[in-house]
Amino acid sequence: MTTLFVSDLHLDPARPDITRLFAAFLDDEARGANALYILGDLFESWVGDDDPTEAGGIVADRLQALSAAGVPVFFMHGNRDFLLGDDYAGRAGMQLLPDPSxxxxxxxxxxxTHGDLLCTDDVEYQAIRVQTRNPAWQAQMLAQPLAARLAFAAQARAASQARQGEMKSAGTMETITDVAPATVDAFFAEHDVDTMIHGHTHRPAIHELAGGHRRIVLGDWYEQGSVLRADPDGRFGLSALR
Structure with missing residues (x-):
């Protein structure tokens, strides 16, 4: 048996085939796992546990069935679904994890970790992250009507896409949005580990680093699936699903 890790599924009504792929994965391979970890950005956006998207309902039902079958499911917030709360986690049978854990x-x-905490060269994003993780800000956002929250999410996505376009034009996209090596080193030292698993950057790879450290980056699910399998003998395998 293996432990499975996924992140950056970005489930969205515009890509129902990816929702179906994830549902099939939960019904099939995940049923034989020791545990499933979802390290953030399960959804393209999440405006609260009353989010009306069909994907939310499909995924909750499948995850609840997986949990009921005896496979623990753990969820860590990402930069797109930081408003996912206890109500939806309970409905989906997920245990919430702090970032990092x-x-x-x-x-x-x-x-x-989801991975955005490692991207400290992106100073503008880190300032936004501090704001959106503030409990007072989140409470104020969740108190707004659903229509207002959906409009905010659409505006935020458009602003993010515009900023990414600007960085690509300036040739800074690859460096600013990737992890900062010094921050990675600091995380290894602070938490006294030799292996780190994260998503967010959409650059799937297993990096063997100095000092016996290993940094494993999960892939996104925009056009295919991406799964990390950890075996009891210490091996890690990262592969795509189609």
Whole structure:
């Protein structure tokens, strides 16, 4: 049996085929896993646990069935679904994890994080992250009518896409939006681990670093699936699903 890790599914009504792919994964391979970890950005956007998207209902039902079958499901917030709360987590049978978290994986301490905390060269984004993770800001946002929250999410997505376009034009996209090596080193030292798993950057790879450190980056699900499998013997395998 293996432990499975996914992130950056960005489930969205515009891409129902990806929702179906994830549902099939939950009904099939995930049923034989020791556990499933979802490290953020499960949805393209999430405006609160009353979010009306069909994908939310489909995924909640499948995850609840997986949990009821005896496979623990853990969820860590990303930069798109930070408003996902206890109500939806309970409906989906998920256990919420703080970001970052250190877990015991087959006798090894492993650091899990969504990954945006590592991108400290993106100063503008980090300022936005501090604001949107503020409990007072979140309470104020969730108190607004659903229509207002949906409009805010659409505006935020448009602003993000415009900013990415500007960075691509300036040739800074690849460096600013990737992890900062010094921050990665600091995370390894602070949490006293040799293995780190994260998503967010959409650059799937297993990096063998100095000092025996390993940084594993999960892939996104925009055009295919991406799954990390961790075996009890300490091996990690990262592969695409179609």
């Amino acid at each position: 250190v877990v015991e994986l087959y006798g090894r301490r492993v650091l899990l």
